[in-house]
Amino acid sequence: MVSITINRNHFNSFMKGFGSMDDLVLHADEDAQRIHASGTADRAFFITRWSGAEVTEGGSFAVGQLGTLLSLVKDLPQNEEGTVSLLFDGDNLTISSGSGFFRIPTLATATSSAGVEQLSGTLQASAEGGYEQFGSSPFEHTYTFEAQTFRQFQKVGSAISNGALFSLICDNESALTYAVLRDGIRVEHQIDATAHTSDDDKEESVIWFGSWLLDALKAMPSAGAVHLSCGADTPLLLRHEALEGQQTGTTVIVAPRQEAEGNA
Numbered sequence: 001m002v003s004i005t006i007n008r009n010h011f012n013s014f015m016k017g018f019g020s021m022d023d024l025v026l027h028a029d030e031d032a033q034r035i036h037a038s039g040t041a042d043r044a045f046f047i048t049r050w051s052g053a054e055v056t057e058g059g060s061f062a063v064g065q066l067g068t069l070l071s072l073v074k075d076l077p078q079n080e081e082g083t084v085s086l087l088f089d090g091d092n093l094t095i096s097s098g099s100g101f102f103r104i105p106t107l108a109t110a111t112s113s114a115g116v117e118q119l120s121g122t123l124q125a126s127a128e129g130g131y132e133q134f135g136s137s138p139f140e141h142t143y144t145f146e147a148q149t150f151r152q153f154q155k156v157g158s159a160i161s162n163g164a165l166f167s168l169i170c171d172n173e174s175a176l177t178y179a180v181l182r183d184g185i186r187v188e189h190q191i192d193a194t195a196h197t198s199d200d201d202k203e204e205s206v207i208w209f210g211s212w213l214l215d216a217l218k219a220m221p222s223a224g225a226v227h228l229s230c231g232a233d234t235p236l237l238l239r240h241e242a243l244e245g246q247q248t249g250t251t252v253i254v255a256p257r258q259e260a261e262g263n264a
Contacts, residue, residue, distance in 0.1 A: 002028050002059035002088040004035060006051065008073070008097065010248070011084055014051045015070055017219040017250065023064040023110040030058035034247065040115035044255040045212040047219055048120065052247025061088045062107040069095075069104060076100045119253060131229055131237065140205060140231035141170040144195040147240065150226040153178045154217050157187035166213040168230060171204040176228070194225070205232055207256050216252040 006014075014035070018024050021039035028035050033055055038048035063069065073084060077098035084097045094103045110116075126134050133139060157164065157180025164182035174196040180187045207230055216238055220226050225241040240250040 001057050001090070002061060002086070003056040004028050004053050004086040005056070005083050006035065006053040006086070008078070008082050008084045010051050010053075012070065012073060013221075014049055014248075015066065015073075017047050017049055017252075018066050019070065020045070020215055021066055021112060023062055023107055023112055024066070025060055025062045025110045025112075025116070027060045028053070028055045028058045030055045038116045038120060040112045040119065042212070043115065044210065044257075045215060046115070046119045046123075046253040047216075048123070048251050049219075050249045059088065061093060062110040063093060063104070064107050064110075065104065072102045072104070073097075076102070123251065123253065126237070131227070131239070134229075134234040134237060137231065137233040138199070139229040139234055139237070140199040141229070142197050143170075143174075143176055143193040143228045145176075145191060145193055145226045145228065147220060147222055147224045147226050149191050150217075150220060150228075151222050152191060153189065154214075156180055156189040157182075160185050160187065161211075161214060164211075166209045166211070168207050168209070168213075168236070169204065170198070170207070170230060172198045199231075205230070207232070207236070209236070209254060210257050212254050216254045219250055219252055221248065221250060 018039045020041050024037045024039040026035060026037045033052060034050050035053045036050040040046045073095060077100045079098040084095055087094045088106065092103050093106050094101055122135055156178055160180060160182040164180050167179045169177035169179060174193045175190050176193060177188055177190045220238060221240055224243045227239040227241065229237040236254040238252040242248050
């Protein structure tokens, strides 16, 4: 049995980052009083998040149909506390609020677990080394942004984002340029970092991504700080640092792609 009570808005925000996943394993930690989950998609996108919660009984369970689950939570009536309760009984997950509830079957195993284990291990090794490298490759550029400033990227090129290519242009200056490109149309936006370091041997790096970059940008909260690390031989690593007192954390890894011919 797993029993969790969590602020409804916090739960919706927590789960939203996993909307593109087929499934994920959610862990409830009774000692830390938090929930945690990690997921992968298309071998190009990894996200891990945690949020403070009231955990009466800890444990883990795997869930699928994540988009349906989120929609059903939105349809639940509100209660005075603004919370939702999750109860896992070994076969089903029941989520309730006020006078309403729904029950959804859980999964015996999550198909994403193998990829999550591998990337989680590499991420842990990177953290232990001060996020200076990923695997055996060092990051060439590191930036820190105010989260509200970084959030500006989410709406850049929204009119052409469907089917577009996305890139980050990094140099030895403290500004980072984000570009969206489709059908010969190019939209760029530049923001200034509060801190920045670069490999002196690299004058400029142009790193291309598919649509997972946009999902990563949308996963970043709007308060606190965002730490960005990237390089020609590494994935993009985004780490959200919450404001003091906030019970939340988000880390995202996005694999780059080769630049499409003619799109430079």
